[in-house]
Amino acid sequence: MAESITIEVQRYRPEEQSQPSWQTYEVPFQPEWMVLDALNYIKDNLDGTLSYRWSCRMGVCGSCGMMVNGEPVLTCAAYLKGFTPGPIRVEPLTGFPVIRDLIGDMSDFLEKLSRVSPWIMREEEPPLSKGEHLQTPEQLAEYKGYSMCINCMLCYAACPIYELEPGFIGPAAIALAQRYNLDSRDQGAAERMKTLSDAEGIWACTFVGECSTVCPKNVDPAGAIQRYKLAATVDHFKSMVLPWSER
Amino acid sequence: MGRVKEPILWALFSGGGMVAALVLPALVFLLWIAAPLGWVTLPSYGELVELVRHPISRLSIFALASLSFYHWAHRFRYTLYDGLQLYHLNELIAVLTYGSATLLTLAAGFLLVAVV
Ligand code: SF4
Numbered sequence A: 001m002a003e004s005i006t007i008e009v010q011r012y013r014p015e016e017q018s019q020p021s022w023q024t025y026e027v028p029f030q031p032e033w034m035v036l037d038a039l040n041y042i043k044d045n046l047d048g049t050l051s052y053r054w055s056c057r058m059g060v061c062g063s064c065g066m067m068v069n070g071e072p073v074l075t076c077a078a079y080l081k082g083f084t085p086g087p088i089r090v091e092p093l094t095g096f097p098v099i100r101d102l103i104g105d106m107s108d109f110l111e112k113l114s115r116v117s118p119w120i121m122r123e124e125e126p127p128l129s130k131g132e133h134l135q136t137p138e139q140l141a142e143y144k145g146y147s148m149c150i151n152c153m154l155c156y157a158a159c160p161i162y163e164l165e166p167g168f169i170g171p172a173a174i175a176l177a178q179r180y181n182l183d184s185r186d187q188g189a190a191e192r193m194k195t196l197s198d199a200e201g202i203w204a205c206t207f208v209g210e211c212s213t214v215c216p217k218n219v220d221p222a223g224a225i226q227r228y229k230l231a232a233t234v235d236h237f238k239s240m241v242l243p244w245s246e247r
Numbered sequence B: 001m002g003r004v005k006e007p008i009l010w011a012l013f014s015g016g017g018m019v020a021a022l023v024l025p026a027l028v029f030l031l032w033i034a035a036p037l038g039w040v041t042l043p044s045y046g047e048l049v050e051l052v053r054h055p056i057s058r059l060s061i062f063a064l065a066s067l068s069f070y071h072w073a074h075r076f077r078y079t080l081y082d083g084l085q086l087y088h089l090n091e092l093i094a095v096l097t098y099g100s101a102t103l104l105t106l107a108a109g110f111l112l113v114a115v116v
């Protein structure tokens, strides 16, 4: 007899229901399957109306993040056998408005991400004839960890503050700001500081640290935020002592 | 509470966390574990009082106490604010927590200058 496992999926189809509801499916239990494989089985064989995001199936695209038994995970990297004997509860990531079934609306994050200018900013771009910007392995190591982010939003779902403080920029966007601040080719740190040190930008963070625990890429956004608070504090005291100096 | 003050409050908070974490365990170990167990012999009470009276000691104890109070205030403020979700009481909470830390700091200063 083939083994099976129960999956409880949160459904929400706005044209049919005003509140989310739960739907239960029985799927074959395969030890090598991930939670995403079970969802794909449901979609292909049991219920074609189920909606969710995924693409790469190898922990690179960052689109398959969901709450599995209450924890934010990449479903393409979460073995079914890690949740035996079931049932396994699958929900959309917390903290984001649900568009449909397991799909959350990420617009708030994208807007905040664009506010920190996540690209290399230069005051002046030297002409191509000057050659490329050289970087030593040490300079690369400074920001490399923060560059591994795949925008999967697990850290936002894990952060209790993000949901509560609408102005908080959030873990991944601050880690990405640091990724560029610490890049030796970048000159935009002062500009980013204006956005981040303002209002709730970074200060809403109370160092819960869950973001770093759930991050599948070991980005350590909590560490990035603490470093940023230190930088902003130093900056603040500097501007108090030397008010005429440019921040 | 305007967020403009956040860097200062955060500096007091993190400074307090650091000195408390570094100094208090050492003091607890020396005074309440090592000395009672006889691993170290402490100076006599009179000598300890003498030591505390030195201006550098007074200053260090003052800094330790005051920063620890502000550390507590900041943590407790956010425990009430986020933990109990008392957003509408933001100002009141800030006044009460940082206010208590300020009063305790003044008390510590008074004790160290006038009493010890
Ligand atoms: S910091 Fe980590 S958890 Fe957050 S979005 Fe990036 S990869 Fe995902």
Ligand code: FES
Binding pocket: A054, A055, A056, A057, A058, A059, A060, A061, A062, A063, A064, A065, A074, A075, A076, A077
């Ligand atoms: S499907 Fe791409 S990260 Fe999971």
